[in-house]
Amino acid sequence: MNKSKERTLVIIKPDAVQRNLLGEIIKRFERKGLKIVGLKMMQLEDVMLEEHYSHHKDKAFFFGLKKFMESAPVTVIVLEGLEAVKTVRFICGPTCGREADAGTIRGDFSMSRQLNIVHASDSVESAEKEIYRFFNTDELFDYPKIDFDFLYSDDEKE
Numbered sequence: 001m002n003k004s005k006e007r008t009l010v011i012i013k014p015d016a017v018q019r020n021l022l023g024e025i026i027k028r029f030e031r032k033g034l035k036i037v038g039l040k041m042m043q044l045e046d047v048m049l050e051e052h053y054s055h056h057k058d059k060a061f062f063f064g065l066k067k068f069m070e071s072a073p074v075t076v077i078v079l080e081g082l083e084a085v086k087t088v089r090f091i092c093g094p095t096c097g098r099e100a101d102a103g104t105i106r107g108d109f110s111m112s113r114q115l116n117i118v119h120a121s122d123s124v125e126s127a128e129k130e131i132y133r134f135f136n137t138d139e140l141f142d143y144p145k146i147d148f149d150f151l152y153s154d155d156e157k158e
């Protein structure tokens with residue numbers, strides 16, 4: 001696979017939707033040069049959240065996390081680019097907003113460990129699973145974009 005076509009999943013969480021931050025967050029990914037190849041709003045429900053956060057099932061915060069994630073619709077986005085998984089995690093910052101550097105999404109907009117504005121896939125393997133958890137194949141778009149030639153050097157485009 002072309003290495004500039006790595007994909008990752010971002011969930012813009014209910015706190016960001018309620019706080020009118022959708023545009024601000026999408027803008028940060030766009031201006032970095034990440035390509036939006038899927039985007040939609042959806043209401044998350046128990047079954048999907050139990051699957052998505054199954055690794056947190058035994059944690060004390062699991063019930064609260066589900067309640068929060070169901071409290072309003074979320075926006076799910078698939079972003080594409082060279083090392084997209086790692087790059088998007090840098091842009092988001094660490095889990096706890098209070099500990100995140102200024103300039104990151106969580107550092108700039110979150111005071112919380114749970115209400116932390118975004119979720120981003122943590123590896124290429126989990127991105128693959130997470131993308132198909134939230135998107136059907138016909139909701140993902142493979143299209144040429146005019147800024148591509150000015151985002152990457154020749155060897156990075158291969």
Ligand code: CMP
Nearest residue numbers: 056061065095113114115116118119120
């Ligand atoms: P996310 O990146 O979506 O992955 C798991 C989520 O669980 C995390 O962001 C937070 O929203 C939440 N979370 C992680 N740790 C804690 C914690 N200690 N207390 C409450 N919520 C947490």
